[in-house]
Structure formats: C-alpha cells, structure tokens
Amino acid sequence: MSSADPVFTEKTTAAEVAEAFAEQVKGKTVLITGTSVKGLGFATARALAKNAGLVIITGRNPTKLKESKDALKAEFPQANIRPLALDLASRASVRKAAAEVNAYAEPLHILINNAIAPMGPFTLDEDNLEVQFSLDHVNPFLFTKLLTPKLLASSTPAFTPRVLFISSMGHAMIPGLDWDHLVHPDAAKHDPVGAYCQSKLANVLAAKELTRRSKGRIQSFSLHPGTIATGEDPTTVASLMEKGIYTAEGKPNLEVAKWKTRDEGGATIVAAAIDPRIEGKGGAYLVDSVIAGDDQVSPFALEPANAKKLWDLTEELLGEKFTFE
Template identity: 65%
Template sequence: MSSPTFDVNTTAKEVAAAFPDQIKGKTILVTGTSLKSIGFTTAQALAKDADLLIITGRSLEKLKETEAALKAEYPSANIRPLTLDLASRASVRKAAAEVNAYTEPLHVGILIHNAASVIGAFKLNEDKLESQFSSNHVSPFLFTKLVAPKLIASATPTFAPRVIFVSSGAHAHGAIDWDTLTAPDESKYVPIMAYAQSKIANVLTAKELTKRSGGRIQAYSLHPGAVATSEVPETVVTLQSLGFYTPEGKPNTEKFSFKSREQGASTTVVAAIDPRIEGQGGVYLNDSVVANESVSAAASDPANAERLWTVTEEILGEKFTFA
C-alpha cells in the first residue's frame, strides 16, 4: 500500500480510513464534541474503529445527542459520555478522576478546547482567571497533568501515547502578556489578542510536554483552518469586526478561505493517528501535514515554553511531574 498524501482538502474520515490499525484497540478521548463542532467530526471519524471513544462536553444532555448521532452511524461503536466543563477547574478535576477510575487504558487525548471559549468581552471565570486563557490553556494543562500517569501507562515498545492541542493560525498574530496571565487586567484586554495568546500557549505546551515527559507522551499542536462553527453571539460580533464574518453573520468567503468541518478535523486526526509523525512530538501541523514553518517566533521560543509551564504550575499551585 502506498503512503497516503494529505492536503487542505483531506477529510477526517479519509485520514481515519488510511490508518485503521492505528485506531483499533485504542481508547481515545475527544473534548468539545457538540454536534456542530469539529470535535464531533473528529469523534465521528474515530468512532468506527476505536476500542472506546470518550466524548466530553459541558452538558450531559448534549453529550447524549452526540452519542445518539454516533451510534446511529456506527451502531457497534463503544461510546462513553463524560461531563467536562473547561471553564471550571473543579469540573476538570472531577472528570479526570472519572477517567483515572476507568478500567480501560487511555491512549490518545485530543484537547479540542477552542470551542469552549467565547471570543468576546472580558470575563473572569470562577477561578478568577481571564476566561479564554483559562479554558484554552490552563484547564487543558490541568486535565493533561491529572491523566498523564494513565496515558504513560498505556505505552508499549512501539507506541507512545499522544496528546493533541488544537491551536490556531491566529497564534502568529499575537504575543504573550506575561503580567496579565496571573493578574488579568480588563484595561489591556482585546478579545482576539487574548484568543491568540491562548493559542500560542497551546503550541508552547505541546513542545514542553513532549520535552518534559522525555518523549513518553508525544504532544502535537495544530491549526484546523478557518471553520465556521461558532454561533455564540459575542464570538460572531468579534469575527464580524475583523471581517471574517459578514454583517449578516455568515462566513466571509469572498475574503477568506473556509474549510468544512470534515476538512478542519482532518489535521486533528492526523495528529492523533498518523504513524509517520511518531517520535516527532512538539511539531505543529496545518492542512494535515507538518508545518513548523508557520509557527511564530514567540511560539517557537524554548524559553517561553519553560516560562509558561512554570507560570501555569504557579497558577494551579502544583507541579506537573512525570514520576
């Protein structure tokens, strides 16, 4: 069988069909799986062959809708809903404890957490952190920390567990304001810049997680492309102000190239299962291929990765260790 070639038009199911043996026998966790999200489309591509697919979201009712949709397409799929609200540190801890109590191993964690954040007005969450930075970085960092021993325990001589951080090409247009990470300041807040900052954090964390785990966890970050999934009014208004959406609230396809959800999820599935990137933890993907040349200087700097890791540990008040 020839090695498949992927590009901007590749769909998530096409990637999954190319590497079914990389999915079989695996327990895979996908966050943010509401029906109109790229998280759902990712889960849809993996459900057929996964040994166990854990789907997460804030609402158990919506998770049941997702489960029903997946089972309608794949009746024999083994689907397990898990309530996880990335806006709440307490919810993250509770969900991680449930995962750690499962008898099954955990092989792949796909942190599709961009859907959890509203790109809108300044808001502090219940943990007194800026909401985008918390939902897009701090909570995924904490969840990964808590389930890391279970991930590492699934390793074999030929397989290293993977963690995928869905970043964004927007990271290249931002910078990290180190002062406001621990002391949010509304006077310095710009919605899209806060989003970009959180996405820089995703890229840096993938690099540092791979490094600090000694490669025992292979972490990847990626840009899914411009995918019109958000219907949250605040986010739509922000995207309208930037020209990404029209005044009518529709994707501005005349100025920007948008992907379908199926195309957008393909890069995530590549990061999760493509054997050709085994041992390349820390790389950044776009259009279903490695695209390190697209990573900004801020997101490439090892010093920034180390500093962000330390700051995040300080925010949480605990160390991320790999005993």
C-alpha cells in the same frame, strides 16, 4: 487513498485520514474534549468511532452530550462511545472528570484537547483568570496533568501516547504572550480575538514543552485545523464580525480566508492523533494534516525559553507541579 503512503491536502477529510490509518486506531481509547454536534470535536469523534476501541466524548451540557452520543451511535451502532461530563471553566469539574477517567478499566492512549471558550467580553473565571486563557490553556493543562499517569501506562514498545492541543494560525498573529496580563488580567487591555490568539499561542508552547519534559514518553502536537465556521456561539460570531472575519450579516467572509468544512478541519486533528509517520516528532505544529514549516509557526513559539516560562507560570497559577511518574 493508499494506506502505504497517503498524501493529504487542505481538502482531505477526517474520515479519509482515519481510514488511511485504520490499523493505528484499532483498540485505542481516544478522549476528545468539546464534542457538540456542530463542532470540530464531533467531526473528529465521528471519524475515529468506526475503528477505535473506545471514544470518550465530553461536554458540560448533558442534553448536548447525549445528542452527540446518539448521533454517533446512530451512524456507528457497534462503536463504543462513552459520554463524560466536563466543564473546562471549572477546575472542580476538571478534577472530577479526570478522576472518573482514571477509574476506567480501559487504558487511555490519545487525549485531544479541543474544547474552546467563546470569544467575548472580558470575563474572569472563578480563579480570577481571563476566561479564554483559563478554559483554552490552564484547565486543559490541568486535565492533561491529571491524566498523564494513565496515558504513560498505555505506552508499549510499539506505541507512544499522544496529547493534542488544538491551536490556530491565530497563534502567529500576535508578537507573543503578555505575561503580566495573563497573571493580572486587565479589562482595559482585553480584545476577544487577541485573547483567543494568546490562548492558541499557549497551546503551541504547551505541546512543545510537554514533549520535552516527558522526554518524548508523551508525543504532544499542536495544530491549525483550518478556518472553520461552526457559528453556534453568538458572542464569538459578534467578535469575528467586528474584525471583519465574518460579514455584517454574520456569515464567513470568503475574502479574508480559505474556509474549511468541519470534516476537512477534523482531518488535521486525526492526522496528529494517529499518523504513524510523525512518530518521534512531538512538539511539532501541523497544518493541512502534515507538519508545518517553521515559517508557519510564531517566532515566539520557536524559542524554547518561552515554552519553559509558560509551563512554570501555569504550574504557579494552579499551585501544583506536573510530574511524569
């Protein structure tokens, strides 16, 4: 693959994208949330570890976090891998983790919000929000807010910091956000896959509004990594079986989607993080490692007023403003 103008397809792997833009990631600090060894975040970390200056991996389970670090170091002994305890279901944990990162001597160049809540029964978190919306949108929004000064400080004439929100094609499978349900969650209205789609739509809107409000000083992207079977959470598998996305045997249903491997899914994440050709196009949504056409984006997400409304609502839920100083 030529690094001059590589061509990516749905079969491109994360390692191929990282290799094509090895110069772009050299010396960079990348933070990836949700990096258990069977997940997309790990595939992303693995692709970037070879050339990045520092890869910060996160998790709420210390044993799994160590397992991820050990696996990365075994493959790339020279890689600089730093584990960070982070439970995105807890705002206190988010604040503690952000404070730790802000105290690092190294700059922070790229933040990849990848962690995801299980798709399961109606559950409220400690802040009385539906847990998928909270863990997939509200608390990553808070984490990003707390790290924004450090991200902005990494900016140079040749480099603009990037923030990614890992979304899904599912964001376009609903008509829009149910504003009232987000603020006042109702068990009677809960559908696990529908809640997932709501949070993924929020991710697309957040990337657009973060780019706009920062006046492009942060380039933020959302993306669909592909339909990928990580298969490690039983509640998610059960919810997907109910919708026919998984078969009755709990296996990916090959008739409803084109499935990707984790390494193929990680390709679009790596492209959004380091491809220099999308510089200045913050707010865009990527599919198969390239910017997608508007026909692949929810009409609701294309309306700027919705992005502004979600941002304002999220600030209200958190009780604090997001500033760019």
